[in-house]
Amino acid sequence: MPGDARTEPASVRILLTTGEGVRIEWKDGHSSRYTFPFLREHCPCATCRDRRAHGLSVTGEKIRTPLPVYTEPVRAQAAEPVGHYAVRFTFSDAHATGIYSFEYLREICPCEKCQPARKGETP
Numbered sequence: 480m481p482g483d484a485r486t487e488p489a490s491v492r493i494l495l496t497t498g499e500g501v502r503i504e505w506k507d508g509h510s511s512r513y514t515f516p517f518l519r520e521h522c523p524c525a526t527c528r529d530r531r532a533h534g535l536s537v538t539g540e541k542i543r544t545p546l547p548v549y550t551e552p553v554r555a556q557a558a559e560p561v562g563h564y565a566v567r568f569t570f571s572d573a574h575a576t577g578i579y580s581f582e583y584l585r586e587i588c589p590c591e592k593c594q595p596a597r598k599g600e601t602p
Contacts, residue, residue: 485509486582493558493566500555501566503584511588519553519570521587522577 484506492502500514522528557569561578569575 486585488581491566493555495555495558498554501584503581505585509585509588509590509592511584511590511593513584513587513589515555515568515570516553517589518555518568518579519572519574522574523579523583524577527574527577 487506488503489506490502490504494500494502498515500512501518503511503513505511551571554571555568556571557575559567561567564582565578565580566584567575567578
């Protein structure tokens with residue numbers, strides 16, 4: 480049975496050395512680009528999902544102020560495949576429990592075309 484071309488990557492490039500992030504070309508022709516800070520902020524692990532649901536940052540602090548505070552951008556230090564369906568990253572803040580399935584990565588695609596569709600808007 481053929482899979483969903485929307486969630487099956489044709490190619491995956493993880494650019495650890497340059498720190499650029501992840502580039503995925505999907506079998507349906509769509510392209511997605513993810514920065515490592517974006518991926519860390521959208522970590523799918525249970526702890527991070529719970530923190531986001533309670534308005535907490537990835538460090539567990541209450542998100543209160545829009546004042547910019549400089550922090551070193553999170554980088555991925557390592558990446559490893561999880562079967563044929565996902566990738567796990569080890570980030571510079573030592574977090575490594577999130578398993579990013581290709582289905583989840585397509586769901587959170589940050590491109591201009593996908594963002595309005597996620598919000599129920601018409602692009």
